[in-house]
Amino acid sequence: MSYVQLDRESLLVHVDASASLPSLEAALARDGLTLDTAAVAEQTVGDWLAAGAHGARSAWLDPCDHLVAGYVGTIGGERVEVRPAPRRATGPDLFALLFGQHGRFGALHTVWLRVHLAGEARPVAAPFHDAEGGSEPSSEEEALAVSISLALETSR
Amino acid sequence: MLLDGLKLLASDDAADRVAYGRDLWPRHHLGVRSGRLPAGPAAIVWPRSTEEVAEVVAWARKRSVALVPFGAGSGVCAGVLPSSDAVVVDLKRMARWRRFDRGAPLLDVESGHMGLPLEERLNREGFTLGHFPSSILCSTVGGWVAARSAGQASGYYGKIEDMVVALECVTGRGDVVTLRQRATGPSLLPLVIGSEGTLGIITSVTLRLHPAPAARAFAAWSFDSTREGWQAMRALFQRGLRPAIARLYDPFDAMLAKQGSAKRRTHTGPHAPGAGSAVLRTMLRNPAALNALLATRSFTRAAGGAMLVVIFDGAGDDAEANAERARAIVEPMGARYEGEGPAQKWLAHRYSVSYRQAPAIAAGLFIDTMEVAAPWAKLGELYEGVLRAVGPHAFIMAHFSHAYPDGCCIYFSFAGSASPDGGPWDAACEQTYDQTWRRALDAVLAAGGTIAHHHGVGRSKAPRMDRELGSGGIAVARAVKRAFDPDGILNPGALLPPEEARP
Numbered sequence: 001m002s003y004v005q006l007d008r009e010s011l012l013v014h015v016d017a018s019a020s021l022p023s024l025e026a027a028l029a030r031d032g033l034t035l036d037t038a039a040v041a042e043q044t045v046g047d048w049l050a051a052g053a054h055g056a057r058s059a060w061l062d063p064c065d066h067l068v069a070g071y072v073g074t075i076g077g078e079r080v081e082v083r084p085a086p087r088r089a090t091g092p093d094l095f096a097l098l099f100g101q102h103g104r105f106g107a108l109h110t111v112w113l114r115v116h117l118a119g120e121a122r123p124v125a126a127p128f129h130d131a132e133g134g135s136e137p138s139s140e141e142e143a144l145a146v147s148i149s150l151a152l153e154t155s156r
Numbered sequence: 157m158l159l160d161g162l163k164l165l166a167s168d169d170a171a172d173r174v175a176y177g178r179d180l181w182p183r184h185h186l187g188v189r190s191g192r193l194p195a196g197p198a199a200i201v202w203p204r205s206t207e208e209v210a211e212v213v214a215w216a217r218k219r220s221v222a223l224v225p226f227g228a229g230s231g232v233c234a235g236v237l238p239s240s241d242a243v244v245v246d247l248k249r250m251a252r253w254r255r256f257d258r259g260a261p262l263l264d265v266e267s268g269h270m271g272l273p274l275e276e277r278l279n280r281e282g283f284t285l286g287h288f289p290s291s292i293l294c295s296t297v298g299g300w301v302a303a304r305s306a307g308q309a310s311g312y313y314g315k316i317e318d319m320v321v322a323l324e325c326v327t328g329r330g331d332v333v334t335l336r337q338r339a340t341g342p343s344l345l346p347l348v349i350g351s352e353g354t355l356g357i358i359t360s361v362t363l364r365l366h367p368a369p370a371a372r373a374f375a376a377w378s379f380d381s382t383r384e385g386w387q388a389m390r391a392l393f394q395r396g397l398r399p400a401i402a403r404l405y406d407p408f409d410a411m412l413a414k415q416g417s418a419k420r421r422t423h424t425g426p427h428a429p430g431a432g433s434a435v436l437r438t439m440l441r442n443p444a445a446l447n448a449l450l451a452t453r454s455f456t457r458a459a460g461g462a463m464l465v466v467i468f469d470g471a472g473d474d475a476e477a478n479a480e481r482a483r484a485i486v487e488p489m490g491a492r493y494e495g496e497g498p499a500q501k502w503l504a505h506r507y508s509v510s511y512r513q514a515p516a517i518a519a520g521l522f523i524d525t526m527e528v529a530a531p532w533a534k535l536g537e538l539y540e541g542v543l544r545a546v547g548p549h550a551f552i553m554a555h556f557s558h559a560y561p562d563g564c565c566i567y568f569s570f571a572g573s574a575s576p577d578g579g580p581w582d583a584a585c586e587q588t589y590d591q592t593w594r595r596a597l598d599a600v601l602a603a604g605g606t607i608a609h610h611h612g613v614g615r616s617k618a619p620r621m622d623r624e625l626g627s628g629g630i631a632v633a634r635a636v637k638r639a640f641d642p643d644g645i646l647n648p649g650a651l652l653p654p655e656e657a658r659p
């Protein structure tokens with residue numbers, strides 16, 4: 001498995017969505033790095049993110065970090081390229097239409113993931129319990145998702 | 157009156173229309189200085205509940221009236237610039253705590269709550285939100301979420317988007333929707349965060365809380381160069397440290413920071429700047445020479461170099477232990493320990509520094525800030541690219557106040573004057589201002605940075621969004637807008653470039 005690019009200085013790896021997640025971890029390990037996920041099952045990085053990155057560390061544990069810094073994908077038939085940045089304030093985060101959406105609105109081609117120095121302890125913020133963090137979308141949320149699908153259809 | 161049929165607290169009084177006609181985009185100040193005020197909206201409404209917000213939206217939709225959500229108007233990108241037939245919806249009458257869960261801990265608070273009273277009340281309960289924008293005195297929860305705000309302590313607590321558990325909004329369809337974060341998705345919440353009033357009117361936000369820190373540890377170091385400073389900052393964040401505050405100042409900004417709250421000059425009036433202002437105006441007519449002078453080694457030495465200030469929040473001994481760990485990481489990298497003083501001084505004046513703009517504007521200058529970000533590997537290109545692009549047109553300095561393991565925000569401050577050949581002073585000033593911004597944003601995009609880290613886009617950066625998102629990204633953003641707001645009544649003109657400008 002080879003990366004599209006490894007940016008060691010920024011601790012970012014650019015990989016193809018078709019890359020195998022376990023092989024990516026193995027390749028990173030050879031470079032002294034890790035994604036630090038508990039997800040070991042054979043699957044592609046794209047499928048893993050489309051299913052909601054099960055096994056990734058909870059974002060509430062380290063609010064200053066993140067999993068995905070940038071990506072190239074297709075949403076509603078449009079090519080979307082978001083170059084990596086630690087954070088941005090440039091409108092809605094369109095990655096919400098790809099992450100955990102099971103391919104409903106589009107697909108990921110490549111992605112910039114945050115990697116960690118192997119063996120380095122990761123920060124842990126004060127405990128937070130999000131009781132509804134695993135809930136199913138409400139009917140209102142689902143209705144909005146349907147409207148977005150329709151709007152993406154008609155923009156083509 | 158326009159609002160007949162709406163049984164809400166409302167006004168179309170001329171003074172209110174002036175007050176709600178704009179936000180704090182510095183270019184508005186230049187206009188006001190030369191006697192031009194924006195038209196102002198047709199009216200302002202103050203809903204007191206989500207139901208009343210839904211009522212306003214239904215009313216506006218039926219009559220095709222544009223609505224502009226308004227928090228406290230502290231935005232700096234013309235997110236608020238209502239047309240003369242629009243209605244401003246001020247959310248500040250909605251400021252109740254809806255649910256406070258000490259166990260989680262979280263707070264569901266209405267969006268019009270002002271920043272500082274919220275933090276103060278949380279402190280009394282033993283908690284903190286951890287969100288301290290310099291504008292905390294003059295901004296609201298809804299405005300923070302709508303513009304993806306960042307507080308001074310983002311290094312430990314994250315930006316506002318890292319704190320939102322759920323939010324309630326009224327979409328442009330008039331529907332009341334609660335969107336929530338989900339660990340493994342799906343979640344449409346990240347679409348409304350940062351939507352700057354264009355998708356929905358945010359009525360309440362559920363925020364993650366932290367215990368108020370029981371201990372704090374302070375440290376500061378100086379460096380021979382700004383670059384060495386940011387390498388030290390990078391090392392701290394990549395080695396797993398999370399100082400709540402980590403601020404690196406370039407040598408000139410460091411010199412100002414060391415002065416803390418400088419004595420304020422008084423002015424006799426906006427068009428009668430004192431002698432100091434006249435000198436400043438003359439100096440800023442040749443910003444290239446000034447920038448070149450400040451870039452010299454001898455100036456850097458005289459100013460004491462770049463300075464990094466950190467504060468660790470903690471529950472007990474961990475704050476001090478983390479400061480010691482930081483010391484062990486940065487001192488072998490050439491950092492000179494400057495003691496606790498600079499960080500304590502910074503904390504004491506944490507909200508005062510940003511209000512220095514008014515005297516400069518009154519003195520006939522322009523002044524503004526630009527907060528951009530990039531991965532660490534591109535930071536040098538971003539920093540030097542912007543200095544090169546802006547340097548000939550405006551005096552420029554920078555600090556780095558939001559770091560992450562993968563990158564950093566650079567906060568540029570620039571000040572300029574009328575171009576010598578630009579005609580009447582105010583018009584020439586506006587010309588230099590626009591040119592400076594154009595060049596700065598071009599340099600950011602060329603370096604691979606993002607055009608906004610926490611001020612949002614508004615109308616001032618909307619024309620650049622096609623280069624931020626690409627034509628595909630813009631098409632998707634427009635589709636999302638149509639889904640939430642099919643008639644385009646919510647804050648038209650903000651965030652996205654005008655439709656006809658599409659290639």
Ligand SMILES: Cc1cc2nc3c(=O)[nH]c(=O)nc-3n(C[C@H](O)[C@H](O)[C@H](O)COP(=O)(O)OP(=O)(O)OC[C@H]3O[C@@H](n4cnc5c(N)ncnc54)[C@H](O)[C@@H]3O)c2cc1C
Binds near residue numbers: 225229236268352
């Ligand atoms: C001196 C000064 C210092 C600043 N420092 C910081 C800083 O440290 N960090 C930072 O992030 N920003 C800073 N800012 C910028 C500004 O304070 C932020 O953008 C803030 O988030 C705006 O909040 P507000 O309530 O004033 O919103 P407004 O200015 O009223 O609105 C901002 C945008 O959000 C929309 N909006 C407001 N409320 C809602 C709502 N309830 N629902 C939907 N849309 C809404 C508006 O339509 C507009 O597009 C500073 C500004 C000033 C003047």
